[in-house]
Amino acid sequence: MEERAKALLQRRLKGEAVETRWTALREGNVPQPLVVRSDEYSVDPTGGRSVSEIDIQQLREGVLADLGEVTGDQSREFDKRLALSLRKRLPILPAEAGRGDVWDYLTFVVFPDLTVSRFPAKNRDRFNGKSRRHALRRLWRRATVLSPEYLGGPSGLAEDEFAQILERQTTSLSPRISDAVASAIVSSGLAGGERREFARRLMKIITYRTGMYWLDDEDSETLSRFVDACAAEVTPSGTSS
Structure with a gap:
């Protein structure tokens, strides 16, 4: 597998912000990517470098480039490309990869449009960072193991x-x-x-x-x-x- 990006401390979306965005998605309103207030997320305070705005912007741009013209309704190819892209570009520590609020941030802030293009906002598990069936988490896991x-x-x-x-x-x-x-x-x-x-x-x-x-x-x-x-x-x- 290709070498992964150097691990950084990821942002964690707070519960209230998650519910606000989930409600918007269910009503058909996709949150604008990368738009978030500083009081809506937290970062592990134990040390290490946290992701910056530039890091997050580059992550999104890189993933979009890897997907190319493939869209969510082309499910198998979309899943393969997104899995490999997340494996390659997401600078995440193993411990943080196990946190639901980290995947919530990636879902609702970084990739809300990609997530909803693959799964309509009906099944909460697909948008719940703690779920093994989560739209992004499951793909990152696949590319990490297989x-x-x-x-x-x-x-x-x-x-x-x-x-x-x-x-x-x-x-x-x-x-x-x-x-x-x-x-x-x-x-x-x-x-x-x-x-x-x-x-x-x-x-x-x-x-x-x-x-x-x-x-x-x-x-x-x-x-x-x-x-x-x-x-x-x-x-x-x-x-x-």
Whole structure:
């Protein structure tokens, strides 16, 4: 993956400001990007350099450039490009990436137009920074854990397959294991509901067989053999031996 921008302390949108903007979105009024009062957000006071207005402006401009002419209704390509762009350009610390109010700022202040172009302002989870289904957070997470080839195109995973990998601790904490699972899913030769069921059962078997064993200590070849062995237990009919 490309080298990420140097991590900076991100802005955190306060609850009242979140609700004001969410109400506006639900009424069909998209907040103007980058317009925010200084009393509507806070920054971690523990030290380090905070993002500046210039940093935020450059983040937005860079992401828009990466998206090009692709719009939210071209969901798979939009998600792939936005995921890779956020991974590359968002200078965020891992601890802050786990904060909902940081993603709230990015959603409602930096990228309100992009967010609503992908998801209408109906499902609160897509606009709730704490949610795993958040419009931006889920994409950043994908690009952090999985290799670019699995984010879209011929080898791209489907939404349910992303969830199977990223919502389980065994895989979500290890890019190497996640890639091995993604490879097994893509190379299964299945499609549609059969592939979806294959992915679900594969993850159940992997979760059961790993238990407390920390797989990431193994080399990539060993991990691939382990995942392949688990995949061999799953049949196209969705039953395991």
